[in-house]
Amino acid sequence: MKIRAYLSLFRIQTIADLQYRLAALAGATTSIFWALIEITIFTVFYTYSDRTDAGLQAGLSLRQVVSYVWLGQLLYLMLPIAVDSEIQAKIESGDVSLELVRPINLYTHWFTKIAARRITPLCWRGLTVIIAGLCMPQAYRFGPPASLEGFLWTLMAIFSALFLATAFGCLLCAIRLSIDWGNGPIYMLVLIGQVFSGSYLPLQLWPQTWQRWLFLQPFAGYLDIPCRLYVGSMPEQAAAVILLQWFWIAVFVILGKLLMAKQLARIIVQGG
């Protein structure tokens, strides 16, 4: 029966967030602008630099990078950029005690809410970004997937990435529960996640010697792995990388649950 409670929590949050359509469209302008600048910079490097074939040697052509950038902008919206604002407000105002009274598991409750929050930006804002990408002139256009099979793997990887982002978001909430530490540790972790997700630069273009490590670390599963599957720069290991994503999801969930249990044992409720 509890599963129904979680599902309805998820539905309420999704519907509430989807109402802000105009805000989402306005936000999309930033994503589109960002994508266009990135593509311009990549084009300059791929066309005018001293070693124009360096990108191809790393396994990414300019066309692939352009698609990577657009899909990356979409997936970037899914990454947690802070503790979920609603949950943070509850921790700060002491309303977290109300959450504890509910006869449902706090971790699962927050997990559903955060999951809803991670999906909704993909809908209006994300859709706008993708449509804009498809409508761009040739040199800037969001290209088709490398293959049908690759596309199906991409969808699965995006689905897993959603769980990964949510599990990470829950871990952040568990850390934030200790109220006297503030947001410092959170911002640190969020930033590490963003940098190593590949949103700054496709991980394949990072230094060659780091590649193995970059591939195995958890945050590649956020963005780099789905994008690589889409542009077809990693076709053979598809099933293995999705397993890798789920390995990290398990790690984040276990860490989050353990930490939350520990924090709740000596929680400080402030406010009144």
Added chain:
Amino acid sequence: MQSFRLYGKYLKIHFLSGLQYKGWFLMTIQVLFVVITDPIGILFLFSRFGQIGVWSVEKVILIYALAVTSFGLAESFVRGLDIFPWQMIRTGNFDRLLLRPCPLLLQAAGSSFHIHRLSRSFGGLVAAIWCLRLQEVEPTLLNALVITLALCGGFLTYTGVFILTSGLAFFTIRSLDWIYIFTNASYQVAKCPFDYVPRLLRNVFTFFMPMLVVSYYPAAAVCGWGQPYWKGLLALPAGLTFALFAVSIWRIGVRHYQSTGS
């Protein structure tokens, strides 16, 4: 004079309240980490692809660092304006500011301050000086003056953007995300070698929001990339003009204010 004292008091209170958290120093490190990681993409691209014609990594990073330093200064000292639309207008808290016999902009600007944001400027400045040394720029008085004025102009420019955001928020109440184009996204443009920046972008960031005037032209004048000194010195007047334009929008906004919230 009294206003300055008031502003100083605001900063002090926010600073001290920030120190209450055990993890406050991590915030400072985090912003420093942002400064280091933000250009990491462009650094890796240069190391993989080599130079772009005459454009070496230190030239691009110099322009970028000047823009980032200016942005960091504005973000530190008028941070209140940045969160003003969300914190003051939507909640109706702006009413309280109107009741006090002090300058409105000053109250709004001082409504938040985080010392850790200054580490962005610190990082930017270190990077800029490092790039200037790599290019063996003479530390003459004129060069120092051009760079200092560029940072002043840049501070005014980004302050202008924040004032503009707040001014427009009187009309829109919500959804001002596109303003990021002129804040965090604007200095991404500086990562692109100047000669290859698309004409439209170059015009917008020169003649409307003078980001390139406070970064590229001073850098070009000091390093001798074929731009005259007078163009480098335009940074301060350009920044001032943009800030005054933003203030006029803000004034119109204040007159239009009808209070929201409960």
